Amino acid sequence: MTDSTRTNVADLLREAAAARPDAVAFIDAPTGREITWATLDSAVDAMAHGLRRHGLAAGDRVAVLLGNRIEFVATYFSTLRAGMVSLPLNTAYTEHEVGDLLARAGARLLVTDEVNEAVAVAAAALSGTEVVVVGDRSYEGIVRAGLRADAHVGDAEPTTTDPESTAVLLFTSGTSGPAKGAMLSHRALLANVAQLQQVELEPIVSADVVLLVLPLFHIYALNAVLGLSVAVGVTCVL
Numbered sequence: 001m002t003d004s005t006r007t008n009v010a011d012l013l014r015e016a017a018a019a020r021p022d023a024v025a026f027i028d029a030p031t032g033r034e035i036t037w038a039t040l041d042s043a044v045d046a047m048a049h050g051l052r053r054h055g056l057a058a059g060d061r062v063a064v065l066l067g068n069r070i071e072f073v074a075t076y077f078s079t080l081r082a083g084m085v086s087l088p089l090n091t092a093y094t095e096h097e098v099g100d101l102l103a104r105a106g107a108r109l110l111v112t113d114e115v116n117e118a119v120a121v122a123a124a125a126l127s128g129t130e131v132v133v134v135g136d137r138s139y140e141g142i143v144r145a146g147l148r149a150d151a152h153v154g155d156a157e158p159t160t161t162d163p164e165s166t167a168v169l170l171f172t173s174g175t176s177g178p179a180k181g182a183m184l185s186h187r188a189l190l191a192n193v194a195q196l197q198q199v200e201l202e203p204i205v206s207a208d209v210v211l212l213v214l215p216l217f218h219i220y221a222l223n224a225v226l227g228l229s230v231a232v233g234v235t236c237v238l
Contacts, residue, residue, distance in 0.1 A: 010081035017041035047078035058083035088217035099126030
C-alpha cells in the first residue's frame with residue numbers, strides 16, 4: 001500500500017503487520033507485556049468487529065480515557081478501522097471536565113481502565129455515555145459490555161473509509177476560553193506522517209526503539225510519534 005492508496009490511519013498498522021509480523025510492536029514498560037505487530041493487528045480487527053456488533057456505526061464517537069498502555073493503542077486503531085471517530089481525553093481532567101467533553105462530542109462509548117474508572121463512570125453519568133473497562137491481563141480485549149477481541153468475528157465486514165472523514169476529535173486545553181474540538185481527517189493525519197517520512201535525515205528507522213513518554217491524548221504524541229512509529233514499524237516502549 002502506498003501513501004496515495006491509504007484511506008484510513010489504521011492502514012499503517014496493517015502495513016506494519018504485513019512487513020514485520022513477528023517483530024515486537026509495543027512493550028508496556030510498567031508490566032513488561034509485549035505484543036507483536038501481527039497479534040496487535042488481529043486484535044484490532046476483532047475489536048473493530050466487536051464495536052460494530054455492539055451497535056456502533058461509522059462516525060460514532062468512541063472516547064478513550066487511558067494512559068500510555070497497549071490498550072490505548074489497540075482501542076485507537078480499532079475505532080478508526082471500524083470507521084468511527086476516536087476521542088482521546090486528558091487523564092488529568094476531572095469528572096466534570098470529562099463529562100462536558102463527552103456530552104459536547106456526543107460520545108457513544110468511553111473506554112477506560114481501573115486507574116481512571118471512577119472518573120470515567122462519574123463523567124459518563126453526566127453525559128449518558130456507556131463505559132467499558134479494559135483489564136490488566138487482556139490487552140486485546142475490552143472485558144465488559146461484551147466487547148472482546150477473542151470473540152467470534154462473524155461475517156461483519158469493515159466499513160469503507162472516506163479519507164476526508166473525521167478520524168480523531170481532539171479538544172484544545174481551553175486556556176483562552178472553552179475547549180474547542182478540532183476535527184482531524186484520515187487524509188490530514190496520513191499526510192502528516194508522509195511528510196515526516198520525507199525528512200532527509202529520517203527521524204526514526206525500523207531498527208530503532210522509541211520510548212513514548214508524551215501522553216497519547218496529545219496530538220503530537222498521537223500522530224507525529226505513534227503514527228510515524230507505526231508507519232516505520234519500530235518497537236515502541238510505552
